[in-house]
Amino acid sequence: MHSHHQHIYDVVIAGAGPVGLFLACELRLLDLSVLVLERAEDPHSPLKRLPFGMRGLSAATLEAFYRRGLLVELIAAQRANDGAGKTGAAAHWMHQPRRPAGHFAGIQFYHDDIDSSKWPYRLPSPADTSMAVELETLETVLARRASAMGAEIRRGFSVDDFLASDADVTVRAGGETFRGRWLVGCDGGRSTIRNAGGFEFFGTDPEFTGYSAEVEMADPQALRAGRHYTPTGTYTYTRPGTIAMVEFDGGAFHRIQPITLEHVQAVLRRVSGIDLTLTGLHLATTWTDRACQATAYRKGRVLLAGDAAHIHSPLGGQGLNLGLGDALNLGWKLASTIRGDAPAGLLDSYQVERHPVGAQVLDWSRAQVALMRPTQSTRALEAIVRDLIQTRDGATYFAGRVWGISLRYELGGSHPLAGRSVPDFEFADGTNCGNLLREGKGLLLDFDTNASLQSLANHWRDRVTYAAGEVRDRLGLRAVLVRPDGFVAWASEATPDNEEAAQIISRWFGEPEDRVGSA
Known part of the structure; x- marks a missing residue:
């Protein structure tokens, strides 16, 4: 196995689908060297186009793209497609008098039934609650961004196997070998990385x-x-x-x-x-x-994300959003680990946070299958769910789940905003969280412009952006700490205590800059 690639990449990613490409972008944002290996020579395929290539992007996904400056590009690319007259037939609901907001096992719920006052921690933002996009368009936009950011993408390289040591991973693909400090399998439902790595994959057999x-x-x-x-x-x-x-x-x-x-x-x-x-x-x-999930998302220096980590039926279109959520969660944690400033257990929190989300989506998919079984008792149950989904509370519940708005990580902390996606707070000069998260750093929002909080934040200025001032609507808060993935680590309605704030920041961002290396 002769190797002329003695260059060691920080991360080798198997699979150039949306998940692998988005992860590559996230890692490049934090300056890591990234190699993406993709089996297919040609990124294009009729299954990625209309009518079958249409995918619904959730609020969680749209927020992530907005915060990385990808949303405008994606909307423009999709409009160019629509302009080419390609979406006419697919959007059959355009002829309906009410605007559908999604479905559960084919049972529609509608925008005019949803009570968004039930989501007090959402502020207006350019990221809508949902959007349809062609898979091919999404992949093109993500591949263009990943390449522009300096990720190396090699097509026609199918990963055959790998050898992981304590220090690195050697990957064999397309007759060549590549070395990376870490390997991430984003190579789909029949993942080579998962199989070769001996990851346990458990779940339920198919019914249809x-x-x-x-x-x-x-x-x-x-x-x-x-x-x-x-x-x-x-x-x-x-x-x-x-x-x-x-x-x-x-x-x-x-x-x-x-x-x-x-x-x-x-x-x-x-x-x-x-x-x-x-x-x-x-x-x-x-x-x-068939609905299965890897029991562990990580073994040593090998990680799984997207369909490689979990598979389920495409009902309700949750798979793509789930995978992109994995990439968003993993990127900054892996980068911080490689840079050497990660606090203890940060990389393990990828599994702790994402595995339950995956399990929930698998159950959401199973519940839809149960509601589609061609039996008399199932049709009876379906009629009841249909009644419930037409109520205000019912439609709001289903929308919260389908759009990813009800997603909340258990991060501890008493405030209801902790663990949720940060509202798009807007400062007087028009700057908002979307702009401030663009670089992939954390964010400390200080609505009282508290001088002692500012001097504290200064110790982490290489990893956390400090932003102070009055915002249009502070939702009763004084200070908010946001992780690089846009999720709130901590929110305070009282004037924060410096000691407490320092503990919270170091829990997510490690030791302050001036103490790294001196320990």
Whole structure:
């Protein structure tokens, strides 16, 4: 295994999907050297485009992109696509009188039912609650940003295996070897890194095979448009030929053999109960509701993020947002660990914070499957959930979960804002948290301009930005400490005690600058 890459990267990332690319951006923000290895030669694929490549981005994801200056770029790129007239057919809800806000197992909830006063710690910001984007557009924007920031992306390099020591990781890919201090597997649901690393992966077996297909029908009128529950499964049809369907067969067909026109036609006949004929099959892919999660997200110098760490059905579109949340959480913690200023246990907090979030999303996915089973008792239960989702409290609950607004890390601290995404406080000069978090540093907000707090913050100025002054709405707070990922570590309604503030800051940002190295 001859190596001519004796260069050691700080981090090698396997997989150039959205999660790997976003992580690369986060690590470059803090000046680490990053190599991304991607199996596919060509980043483009029809499955990343309409109609199947559409993904909903949650409030949590949009906030992260906004705080990194990526949102404007993403919106512009998606608009250029829409301008090319590509999204017309996909947005079938545009013709509905009410604006849908999301769904649970196909049961819609609507914007006008949501009571946002239930979320007191949200301030107006350019990051909306949700946005649809094509996967290909998202990847293009993230790859462009990662490259511009100096990450090295190599396509056509499939990671075969790796060898981890106490000091570094040697990765074999595409007949070459690469060395990194750390390796992160962002290489998807069938992750090589997870398998080669011997990570335990536990969960539940599938109940169905799902299909997404673009077809031609002898008689496009033979099938009713919309979503339908049947005695064998469900199907959704958008004219002229976009079909998504689920057959409760225990996931028997997924990835067993090529998907033929005859097979899709047979399944569609079984699920719809209609004797229709397909004359063409343009595109077809299968998926299941198998839901599994790695018990550990880290083993030594090897970490997992995104689908490599957790898989579940695409119902409700949570997977991408979950993965991007992993990258956001991991980036600054890994960077701080590599730089040597991380407090004890910081890297372990990645697993502590993200594993429960993943487990919750897996259960959210399982609950939707339970509500789709083609039995009489499930249809009865579905009618009750439908009633609940149409109430104000119901719609607000589902929106909070689907949009990621109810996400809260258990960080200790008595204030209800601790562990939540920071509100976009706006200072008198127009500066807001979104601008202040752009560089990937922490943020100490001091609404009283307290001189002793400022001199304290000065000790961490290489890692924490200090911002003082009156804001448009301080939500009753005097001081807020924000982590680089935009989550509040600590919030105080009283004038902060310096001793307490110093402890809180060092808990997340390590020893102050003047004490590092002198210990």
